[in-house]
Amino acid sequence: MAATSNISVLLKYFATKQNSPFVIYKDFADYVKRYAQHNVEELPELVTYLGNPESAIDKELIPLVESRQVALLESDPAKKQIFVTGFLNAKYADRYKEIQSNAAVPFPTVSDLPKLTPLEILNKQDSQDIIFKLMTKQDKNDKQLYSIIIPNNVPPVIFPGNIPVAILIDSVMSKIRRMLKKDEYHDYYLKKLRIANPGKEMTSKNFFTDFVGKPDVAMRSLESAGDSFYFWNQLCYFIKQDYEKVKDFTQEDINVLQSVYIAEIIISFYKNKAQSNLQRETAIKTLQNCLTKPPYYFTMDTILKFTDTKGIPLYGQYTEKDLKDFLQKETTESENQNLPKLLVFKIENGTRYFVYKNNVIPLIVRLASDAHTAIDEKITKEWFKKLQNFEKSPDMYDEGAFNKKLEEECAVLAPALHALLTANFLPILNMEMQESSTIGAQGSIFEGNEMMSYAGILQLNRNTILENAKILLPVWYTIPVVSWIIALFTKKSTRKNKKKAKKASKPVVTQHTNSEETNEEEMHSTHKPVSKKDALIQAAKEVEAEFVPNGSTIEKELTDYRKQWNKMISKQANSDLTEDVNALIRDYVRKVLRTLPAKGFNAERITELAETLCNTPNMKKITEQTAILEYTKLYMVYLVKNM
Structure with a gap:
């Protein structure tokens, strides 16, 4: 054994050396002291055991007692003993190896424990909780010795935590299989199973034959959803029903009952797991379907609020990890170096949206349709005010300036549309659509390899907007002489206002009075009350x-x-x-x-x-x-x- 300062390891080594889980405290303390003297140079932390090792050992034993790794026996203070659970773990692990070789070997039970063994070392949680926990995630170690309780006064099964739970499953199934291979039981239970399933006689027979003759096939049926769970539960019920009528149990009868009860828990675990997997897969498919429906683009907050047809939130039917894995797969995996199925784009404020690439063009068309009216009205009002003041701007008469104006308004009024139109994946998507000839099916915003102008995408005409702005003007704006006179005075007043504004912007040096009240009155007098x-x-x-x-x-x-x-x-x-x-x-x-x-x-x-x-x-x-x-x-x- 390599040098160590771990008391738990030293206890198990000492118990194995004595071939007994009962360790006399004084003998162990002497052993630890000698061990520390011999290895202190290699492990300086052993120095605490050189003087009086009892106090240091007592501190180390407290957490071991709490975790059931050891138990202290103090019936005789002069012969204080430590019971080492790890010794039994190793012993019963060997028993399960024997069961794998020979299904007739009985399970270890409480009656197999050494005399005077403290029962508090056993982990006596609910049997289903123990098996579900081990089958979900097992941390193999010799710190736990489990007691799997069986109903109807059937002796509980002892299971050491240092062997895989798969060995327990294999042992349980092999014992049931051994019983069913006997002629008197084989035909009897096969007949009961077939009678109980009218119309499914062949399916039930195949299940029974696979379980008895093909263990690997039978175990695989447990890991998949379907009728197999129904047959498993029926078979366990029939066996349990017959064996519970027996008054004088043989060791083999006890083994079969123990196996059937544990098998029911194992079957229940696999059934719950299959249902959970099915629910998760269904929820993911529903999520995928939701992402393909209008409005086509979704934030992560929106995705987390998706519900199924019954109104139940999808998030909860799958985990956060499931969602991240799905989105990661959809946004990264692609075929033939094409774009992935799900694309991501970000608007100016940092909000990220997800959209399936097949919906990008329909989404752009939809957003452009929504933005059409708002942008049209805003530019019309803006141009109306300019025309009212006899002003002009390049975007009124130049198509290039007009398109630039539309892009600016689109960025403000329709940020999602603007982000899509400037996304780096859009030209690549156009190329893919041209290669797959899908443009005709859903339209395009491209003319060859060039994107249409903003005016074309938004279906806005510069001349039409200008005409609409002019229609809003009073009638005298259309009379040349009158409009010229009005323009003359309007421009003069505009120039005067600009000069006043310029003067007001210059700093004015004034003499300060000593009266603060006067200054406050002047300040208040310059501000008109808000209507x-x-x-x-x-x-x-x-x-x-x-x-x-x-x-x-x-x-x-x-x-x-x-x-x-x-x-x-x-x-x-x-x-x-x-x-x-x-x-x-x-x-x-x-x-x-x-x-x-x-x-x-x-x-x-x-x-x-x-x-x-x-x-x-x-x-x-x-x-x-x-x-x-x-x-x-x-x-x-x-x-x-x-x-």
């Missing part, structure tokens, strides 16, 4: 930041929720229903704003108001109550923000 309208608009903007997710807009959210609660197929009916709901909300907001102070226009108050309105009879007729409630809240904020 209720401005205060409400500011409050609405603050609430908008709470209600609208990052990377989205209130217009986009309103559109999404409207599609959820307004499912009218007819375009006219759809439009009429939307206008009716909007009118109802507008009238309600007008009444509320008469008495509602600006400070009271917050997220909590808006939620209360929306809930009150949605509980009215007219709004109750809409089935999608969650969507209409969110729409109502956002539309209230939208109305106040745009007063």
Whole structure:
């Protein structure tokens, strides 16, 4: 034995040397002292055992007693003894090797323990807990000696923790198999199994034949889902039912009963494992299916909230590791050096989205359609203000500048769309689509190898937007002489305002008075009080930041929720229903704003108001109550923000 300072190892060595688990404390202390004297140069930590080793040994024994590795016997203080569990582990490990060679050898039981053995050394947890724990993850060591309790006063089975649990499984099955190979039992139990399964006689016979004659095939059937669990449970039940009627048990009868009870626990473990695997695989398939459905792109937070058809969250049916492994596989593995199935893109604020590559083009088309209206309205308003002030900008008349303007607006109003259009995988995806000839099936945003312009993707026409902005101008802007005169005065006033602003920006040196009160009065006199309208608009903007997710807009959210609660197929009916709901909300907001102070226009108050309105009879007729409630809240904020 190599030199060691581990008391547990020294105890087992000393007990093996004496061929007994009972170690006299005084003899062991003397042995440790001599051992320390001989090995202290090699192991300096043994110095604690050179003087009076008892105190050092007592400290080392405390955790060993708590973990059932040893037990202290103090019936006679003069002959204090240490019971070493590890000695029995080695002894019973040899017994299981014998059982593997000869199934007739009985399991070790409590009656096989040496006389005066303290029973507290046995780990007497619930039998199912012990076997499930060992089969899930076994840490093989000689620290534990398990007692597997069997019902109906059948002697418990002793199992040492230093041998694989697979040996216990093999021993149990070999004992049942040995009994079934006997002629009087073989045909009897085969007949019972076939009678119990009408219509499945051949399947049950094949199961029985495999178990008796092909152990490897039988064990593989335990590790897969199917009818095999049903046959296993039936066979164990029939055997247990017959043997429990026996009054005078032979050693072989006890062995069979012990094996059947333990086999039922083993079968239950494999059944639970198979069901868990099936549930996990089904959940992963459902997850994969969810990722292919609109809106096609998902954050990790959204993925964690996916549910199955019964509304049960998928996360929980598979573990965090299962999810990471799935996403890792989908986003990295590919065939023929193509892009992986699942692609990842990131918007400017750092949010990552997952999208299947087959859905990238449909997603771009969908996001472009959603962004079309918002970008159109914003540019129209912007150009209208410029035309009103008789100003011009390059994007009004130059197609290149217009496309640059669209890209800038897209980055702000539709960050997900902008991230996709600038993603480095998009040109590669186009090449793959051209090679596989799938472009015609789902359309393309490419013209050959070049991506379409933003105007083409967003379906926005520069001339149309400019015409729409001009239509908003008053009629006198179209009369040349009048518009020239107005432009003349407008430009003069604009220049004056610029000069004033320039002067105001220069620092002015003034003489300071000694009166602080005068300065405060002057400061207050320069600030006009904020109107209720401005205060409400500011409050609405603050609430908008709470209600609208990052990377989205209130217009986009309103559109999404409207599609959820307004499912009218007819375009006219759809439009009429939307206008009716909007009118109802507008009238309600007008009444509320008469008495509602600006400070009271917050997220909590808006939620209360929306809930009150949605509980009215007219709004109750809409089935999608969650969507209409969110729409109502956002539309209230939208109305106040745009007063």
